[in-house]
Amino acid sequence: MGENVRNHGDAESGDIGPARSPPTSPPISSLEPTVDSRRLPDEERQVQFLNSHDSSFSSSQRSPHDGSPNSEKVAAKGSPSEPSIRQRKGPRRAKTNYEDVEVEDRHFSHKYMIRRPRALQYTLHGRLIRLASNTPSEHGSSHGGGGGGSDTSLRSTDNAATQRARLDLFIDLIWVGIIGNIAEHYSTQAFDAESKVSAGHALLEYLVLLLPAVRIWNALRDFLNHFYVDDMLQRWFVNWVLVVMFAFGNNAPYLLGSSADATDLSHPAAHTTGALVISLYLIARASFLLIEAAYSIAIPWLRRHVRAQWLVSIPSSAMWVAGLFLPWPGSAGLWLGAIIVEFCSSAFLASPYADRLLHQGYRKADDDTHMVERVGSFFIIVVGSGVFLLINKSPTGPGLNTRLASGVFSVLILYVLTWLYFNGGQEKRFVHAVRRVWWRKAAWYTLHIPLISSLLLFGVCLQYLVLHASSSSDPSLSTPLLHTVHTVTSISLSAVLLCTTLLALLNHSLDPPHTLVINNKLLRLAARPLAILAVLALLIRGNWSSIAFLGVVTPVVWVVLLWEWYAGREAGGGVLESWWWKKEEAVEVVEERVRAEFAAGAAGV
Numbered sequence: 001m002g003e004n005v006r007n008h009g010d011a012e013s014g015d016i017g018p019a020r021s022p023p024t025s026p027p028i029s030s031l032e033p034t035v036d037s038r039r040l041p042d043e044e045r046q047v048q049f050l051n052s053h054d055s056s057f058s059s060s061q062r063s064p065h066d067g068s069p070n071s072e073k074v075a076a077k078g079s080p081s082e083p084s085i086r087q088r089k090g091p092r093r094a095k096t097n098y099e100d101v102e103v104e105d106r107h108f109s110h111k112y113m114i115r116r117p118r119a120l121q122y123t124l125h126g127r128l129i130r131l132a133s134n135t136p137s138e139h140g141s142s143h144g145g146g147g148g149g150s151d152t153s154l155r156s157t158d159n160a161a162t163q164r165a166r167l168d169l170f171i172d173l174i175w176v177g178i179i180g181n182i183a184e185h186y187s188t189q190a191f192d193a194e195s196k197v198s199a200g201h202a203l204l205e206y207l208v209l210l211l212p213a214v215r216i217w218n219a220l221r222d223f224l225n226h227f228y229v230d231d232m233l234q235r236w237f238v239n240w241v242l243v244v245m246f247a248f249g250n251n252a253p254y255l256l257g258s259s260a261d262a263t264d265l266s267h268p269a270a271h272t273t274g275a276l277v278i279s280l281y282l283i284a285r286a287s288f289l290l291i292e293a294a295y296s297i298a299i300p301w302l303r304r305h306v307r308a309q310w311l312v313s314i315p316s317s318a319m320w321v322a323g324l325f326l327p328w329p330g331s332a333g334l335w336l337g338a339i340i341v342e343f344c345s346s347a348f349l350a351s352p353y354a355d356r357l358l359h360q361g362y363r364k365a366d367d368d369t370h371m372v373e374r375v376g377s378f379f380i381i382v383v384g385s386g387v388f389l390l391i392n393k394s395p396t397g398p399g400l401n402t403r404l405a406s407g408v409f410s411v412l413i414l415y416v417l418t419w420l421y422f423n424g425g426q427e428k429r430f431v432h433a434v435r436r437v438w439w440r441k442a443a444w445y446t447l448h449i450p451l452i453s454s455l456l457l458f459g460v461c462l463q464y465l466v467l468h469a470s471s472s473s474d475p476s477l478s479t480p481l482l483h484t485v486h487t488v489t490s491i492s493l494s495a496v497l498l499c500t501t502l503l504a505l506l507n508h509s510l511d512p513p514h515t516l517v518i519n520n521k522l523l524r525l526a527a528r529p530l531a532i533l534a535v536l537a538l539l540i541r542g543n544w545s546s547i548a549f550l551g552v553v554t555p556v557v558w559v560v561l562l563w564e565w566y567a568g569r570e571a572g573g574g575v576l577e578s579w580w581w582k583k584e585e586a587v588e589v590v591e592e593r594v595r596a597e598f599a600a601g602a603a604g605v
Contacts, residue, residue, distance in 0.1 A: 386459030426568030
């Protein structure tokens with residue numbers, strides 16, 4: 001009976017130990033220590049699994065105590081002296097141990113196809129209120145072993161902030177393609193010797209096309225900033241706006257018609273395509289009015305604001321439609337007036353004066369941090385589009401030549417402009433313009449319109465200068481046309497430097513005295529106005545070659561960057577830090593870090 005029990009236990013558990021006699025064997029539970037297979041490495045757990053299945057299979061085919069010779073082979077199959085067949089074949093494919101890996105959660109709520117509209121943030125009698133749901137800090141993350149904590153929630157791949165950031169990037173890439181197409185159309189008209197369109201008319205058409213595109217981009221940014229819920233209704237709406245603006249961007253160069261002789265809206269082709277371009281913009285703008293009207297069903301305090309938006313949009317819409325029946329450039333003047341009315345109306349609705357007329361304590365509020373990051377990211381993408389023009393289709397040609405040198409100068413200038421934008425006034429502690437009074441916030445955003453417009457023009461001018469770097473031997477590039485290109489390049493670069501300077505001045509510094517080498521912000525930024533004057537002074541001499549022109553502009557902007565980098569240093573430092581490694585300093589740094597971590601851990605406990 002004892003042997004039967006022993007053999008039955010061996011067959012069921014897959015015991016690989018030697019057989020024991022029934023009289024002297026201890027209880028079955030004490031033969032082998034209890035081992036949790038989940039604690040074993042992957043290879044040992046795999047071998048245990050295969051051996052147990054081999055033993056079970058053999059036991060089911062033939063009884064282990066039937067007295068036949070084959071029973072001894074079956075009983076000895078799991079012994080160490082003769083490994084199983086599956087063991088002899090080597091280890092199988094390794095499997096993931098799901099208890100030792102980090103498990104990520106989808107924190108973003110997804111219960112309904114169409115969710116109730118919500119305002120992510122708003123103000124009530126001057127007090128900011130933010131929506132508490134779908135924030136990363138409210139969720140934990142699951143880990144193997146049952147651990148979890150709020151520090152891992154920031155690594156979530158599906159929270160609301162991450163979802164919106166992905167969508168913002170996709171939208172920005174589409175818009176850079178739209179406005180880049182408009183800028184290249186300007187370059188084709190203004191810098192082509194055979195073009196019948198003057199540089200002034202080309203610039204006017206450029207502004208008429210660019211400003212509506214920027215207007216819709218800001219409306220979409222504002223909508224996602226206020227009401228992002230990521231449901232099917234909102235996804236359909238975003239896709240609808242993208243499709244409409246995609247059609248707008250492709251038809252924008254044909255505002256005055258596809259014919260070279262079409263310079264006003266009286267041309268049949270110009271009338272058709274011009275009406276299409278303007279209609280696409282009005283459809284996109286009306287889409288935002290309709291979606292906010294639908295959202296106001298679930299957000300009662302939004303209804304008065306929606307009615308005010310509909311009311312102020314009537315004059316500008318009438319101006320857009322009336323412009324279709326006027327000859328060029330009268331239509332352009334009416335359309336630019338409509339855009340100015342729209343921007344002024346938006347600024348008025350965001351001001352405290354609108355609250356007095358609406359007589360309500362509720363008001364839409366921006367996520368200032370998201371707004372600053374979004375505009376900054378868009379600036380970088382626009383700069384990247386300028387670099388793309390310098391690389392696409394290899395405009396420098398093969399080998400080391402003057403075109404390559406001009407391209408290098410162009411990249412160095414764009415690099416400096418990026419740092420000047422993000423360095424600001426070099427303050428250590430400051431209050432951003434978007435968090436100050438309402439008019440400074442409006443001025444901060446408004447300054448980005450000429451900044452982006454000038455940066456796009458500067459990018460296409462750099463491309464043209466690189467392509468015609470050997471202008472002295474290029475008969476197709478006349479001297480007046482080269483002077484026009486240099487004029488647009490100088491003015492656009494000066495506008496970029498001026499806008500970055502004004503943006504830096506809008507911030508309020510909180511640095512105490514003697515924080516920086518030069519505490520006066522005006523002195524730290526004094527090199528930028530001087531650079532503007534130097535760049536504009538290059539126009540006095542009209543016979544610059546492209547390589548010489550860029551060769552002079554590049555060191556001018558680099559002097560500005562080096563001066564601000566020097567003036568923005570912290571007090572008590574120097575120009576060159578000692579490169580000699582000191583062991584005592586390294587030990588002190590490590591000990592200080594350990595003490596800080598220990599103190600932080602003690603405070604957390």
